[in-house]
Amino acid sequence: MEAMKLMLVDDEERFLATTKKLLERKGYDVVTARSGAEALETLRQTMVHVVILDVKMPGMDGNATLVEIKRQFPMTEVIMLTGHATVESAIDGLKSGASDYLMKPTDVKDLIAKAEEAFSRRQGMEEKIRVARMRYLMKSPREIIANS
Numbered sequence: 001m002e003a004m005k006l007m008l009v010d011d012e013e014r015f016l017a018t019t020k021k022l023l024e025r026k027g028y029d030v031v032t033a034r035s036g037a038e039a040l041e042t043l044r045q046t047m048v049h050v051v052i053l054d055v056k057m058p059g060m061d062g063n064a065t066l067v068e069i070k071r072q073f074p075m076t077e078v079i080m081l082t083g084h085a086t087v088e089s090a091i092d093g094l095k096s097g098a099s100d101y102l103m104k105p106t107d108v109k110d111l112i113a114k115a116e117e118a119f120s121r122r123q124g125m126e127e128k129i130r131v132a133r134m135r136y137l138m139k140s141p142r143e144i145i146a147n148s
Contacts, residue, residue, distance in 0.1 A: 004119040005029045005047060009039040009065065010054040010081070015104075019052075022108045028115075036060030036068070043073050050118045052111065053098075055082035055089055063092050070097035075125065077118035081106065 006028055010016050016032045023030045031046060033039035037060055039051065051069060055062035066078050080093040083104035093101060099118045102111060 002049075002123075003029060004049050004115065005031070006115055007031045007033060007039060007042060007046075007048040007051045009033045009036065009051060009057075009062075011035065011057045012054070019108065019111070023112070026108075026112065028112075036062070036065030039065055040068055040072065043069065043076065048073075048076060049122055050077045050079065050115045052079050052081050052102075052115065054104075055080055055093065063089065063096060066093060066096050066098055075122060077122050079111075079114050079118060081111075 006023060008016055008019055008023075008030060009032070011034055013034065016034065020030045020032055031042055031048065033042050035057060039053070042048070043051075053062045053065060053069075057065075060068075062080060062082070066080065069076055069078055074097075077099045078097065079100045079102060080089075080098045081102045081104060082089065099121060100114045102114060
């Protein structure tokens, strides 16, 4: 079974360093990014299953980053994280494909629980895709011709 790989995206260096250290002590593989642009570049180079994404960042904010992540990497699960949450930003994030929303400061146990749930959802989607591909490949020649 594949281990979950997390990415933390936040412009607060202290939050990144502390949270990364806490997650790594719990056995998680964690990468970090300090901006939306850096997060997208990291995703192009590294397989990441779950992104924990801050909403308020200079430059490309969390909602704009979320839209790009879901456009370029649709299977990547994203959990929005903010200390400045509003109902509107939560709704925007969820409409754009975020799987969940957490308020800062958040307990690491809560963050891990949400990340594990998101990772399970991703694994479920991957399994459905595998099954659908196998069903397609396992069709009889008559079914393939009939559907053509």
